[in-house]
Amino acid sequence: MAINLDISEAPIRESRLGAITGYSGTLKDLVARTGCGATIKNCERTFSQTSSCSSGCAQTLLANIADAAIVNHAPIGCAGDTVYHNIANHYGRFYRELGNRNIQLINTNMEESDTVFGGNEKLRDGILEAWRRFSPKAIFVTTSCASGIIGDDIKGVISELGDDVPVPVIPVSCEGFRSKVWASGFDAAFHAVLTGIVKPPRQKQPNLVNMVNFRGSARDYVRRLFGEIGLEPRFIVPFATVEELETISEAAVTATVCTTLGSYIGTALEEQYGVPYVKTIPPHGFVGIEAWLRGIGAAVGKQADVEQLIERERAATSADLEEIRRRLKGKRAVLGMGPSYAQSYLGVLDELGIEVLHAASWHYDQQYDYGEQPPAILRAASREKDISFSVGDQQLYEIGNTLSRLKPDIYFSRHPGSSVWAAKLGITAVPVIDEYTAFGHHGLVNFGWRIIDAVTNRxxxxxxxxxxxxxxSSWWYEQDPYSFLERGEV
Ligand code: SF4
Structure with a gap:
């Protein structure tokens, strides 16, 4: 089996998936050098700007489980992302009519003395306080560089608590220093859910789809699509309850809006409980949604229903798409996104008639957990025209230089912290923050109109x-954007 749920922590993406954060070349070159069992070596940087860490990614998923709590065993600075997670929590709870409350998170506030004498006491107090304050159905203990480096005995502290905390208390190994790929934090969170929450199936639910996503904004749209073929989505893991997560092993199929996100949990559920994982390209644009729906249909034996659904959705949106393509003709773009979206949006922009001059991927998994290259990059590489492609953990000095050289009409990014640099350069920036942007036929045309608005009003x-x-300075703009990347040996 590719995924081992008998070990206490998920191996990081570098060792599991051959993930890299440093590359500069072309899309076809990258695909050719990472296919058929070949692997490419990561290019290190001799200069690096700050970036994100696994801990934030783990907590972005776990902090929004409806009735769980987090104890973040870390210095207070590591909990900086909590503000953002809490905003997402408030939005999510408001739209789901769950009532207004903050995320249930405690930071143990590790200080210098704790790094000398150990932080076990603070951790124990933190877990007890989380139980006293929130009465959650489960507590996740997320680790940090500080608690990892000094070797605090997380599992020992948890086991000593015994009946004092009568709900699952689950360690989440997401220390930032373990991996340069922040998405390793998603896997750490899923590993904790799979090993500490999910139970073996009691009764299979033939219509239930595990829908792996982040914020779940397009729930009504997804419910309608699934409803038309007799299926029902369960959105995981943010805003699901612990009880719902216990039974994801009973679903008929697992699908995801983001293949970077879904690879670990989808593969694990397939291997461990026989829940098929849809391994198609992500559901963005006409091509993406059609491949994805066909993947779901094949897994549950509803191929004919899916074909009829696709026909209806296409008929309702094709005329719009034609008009959008006419208006966007000749537009040129640069995109910078996480790997699943960077690869998927190469297809999306192609469908909208926008030429991509350069794509930057925040990391690159040479294969997914089920042992195959990401399907979206294979699709992109099968096109006749090659494009310039880079991999970097959101190194904004590289992006700024690339944008200033290529001067595209539009910069697409998943992360607003990256988009703002394009805007400052006078380039129209279209952030793709919502994971359901360009989802499906209707999502693609909505996205197309949004782009037209953005390029029309500059x-x-x-x-x-x-x-x-x-x-x-001009010195930097005169350099190759990737001149701090060591590109000797590959
Ligand atoms: S876990 Fe490490 S990398 Fe992450 S925020 Fe804390 S100190 Fe920084």
């Missing part, structure tokens, strides 16, 4: 660029 970026002084 007042904001024009003004911003006129006022902002960027920190980079």
């Amino acid at each position: 007042n904001f970026v024009n003004r911003l660029a006129g006022w902002v002084k960027l920190p980079y």
